[in-house]
Structure formats: structure tokens, C-alpha cells
Amino acid sequence: MRREVIRAAGRYGVESAGLRGLRALEMIERAGAALGPAGQDFRADATAAVRRKEIEAASKGRLLPGAMAALKKLRAAGYAIAVITRNCEEAVRIILKGRELPCQVLLARDHVRKVKPDPDHLRRAMSRLKVNADECLMVGDHVIDIEGGKAAGMRTVGVLTGSTGRREMEEAGAHLIARDVRELAAMLLHRT
Numbered sequence: 001m002r003r004e005v006i007r008a009a010g011r012y013g014v015e016s017a018g019l020r021g022l023r024a025l026e027m028i029e030r031a032g033a034a035l036g037p038a039g040q041d042f043r044a045d046a047t048a049a050v051r052r053k054e055i056e057a058a059s060k061g062r063l064l065p066g067a068m069a070a071l072k073k074l075r076a077a078g079y080a081i082a083v084i085t086r087n088c089e090e091a092v093r094i095i096l097k098g099r100e101l102p103c104q105v106l107l108a109r110d111h112v113r114k115v116k117p118d119p120d121h122l123r124r125a126m127s128r129l130k131v132n133a134d135e136c137l138m139v140g141d142h143v144i145d146i147e148g149g150k151a152a153g154m155r156t157v158g159v160l161t162g163s164t165g166r167r168e169m170e171e172a173g174a175h176l177i178a179r180d181v182r183e184l185a186a187m188l189l190h191r192t
Helices: 003-013 024-034 036-060 067-076 089-096 119-130 141-151 165-173 180-187
Strands: 083-086 105-107 137-140 155-161 174-180
Touching: 003 024, 003 036, 024 036, 036 089, 036 141, 067 180, 083 119, 089 119, 105 119, 137 141, 141 155, 141 165, 155 165, 165 180, 174 180
Parallel strands: 083 105, 137 155, 155 174
Antiparallel strands: none
């Protein structure tokens, strides 16, 4: 996705040096801001390129083993669940392959102005669930999940199912680390 954004930026005359090290969506925002009025066209082109890549990846993607069952158990136990993602909703639906997520709220990139780690993404989920930050856990497999949760005033849980390792989760300040959502669900369901 980053390469696609850099290509799009180049077509609009934006140097790639200022975009290096950023995530794709942040690259789009930075280059769009640098372009002024032409930034709107660039944002549309670059976002479409990112969306194509997400959909392509989603068609090859799969749900994490045990994640759906763990979420169902948590819902049955009375936990309110929101799923927030920087992906587009279409990509999420492709991965789900017609199954419904056992959650009350799904907020994809299409549903918010600012995505995580911006706390607004999480605050919108809390608002829809009618809960406060001190009642929530932000669970994620990337440092930006931990950053977003902390910025929103939530306790955070790093799950080690993505490319982020234990050390990075610890350095990001995750309050708890679990191997996967199944382990986290077991902890939550058996707490005293």
C-alpha cells in the first residue's frame, strides 16, 4: 500500500522522502496537505489504490483461528464488543465471507474521519456502546492499537497474532499481553 501511495504522490509531484516511515493512510494525509487544493484529487486516487490493495489482500485473508468463538463467548458472558479497523468495510466483509461478527459495533475506516491511533475512532465506538473509557479494554495486535487505546484513556491488551512482538507491545505500554484472543477471552471469563 505504501508503494502505491508513493507512486500516486509522485504523479502529483510530491517527493517521497517526506513520506518514508509513515503508514499508508498517514502518507496520504501528509501528501494531501502538502498539495493544497490539488490534495483532494490526490487523496481520492491514493485512497482508491489503498482500497484495491486491501480488497486484494482480503480475498486471500482468513479469520484468526478461534477468534470468532472467543468473541461469541465474551458476548454471551455480557461483554459489549466493538470492532474498529483502519481497513475499509468492504475488505472486512470479504474476510468474513458472509458471517456476522459477534459485536454490537463495527467501525471501519469508511465510518470515521480519523482512524486509530487517533482516539476519535475509539471514542466513537465507546459512544455507540454507551460506555466510558475506564470500562473498556482496547485489544489489538499492533502498536497503534495500544497507542490509540492509551490516548482514549483505556486499558490496553496486546495480542501476539500480528507482526508485533511481545517486546514492542511492552515498550508501547500495553497493560496486558496475550498470545491471542482465545487466551484473552479465557482470562476475562475466568477472572475472579
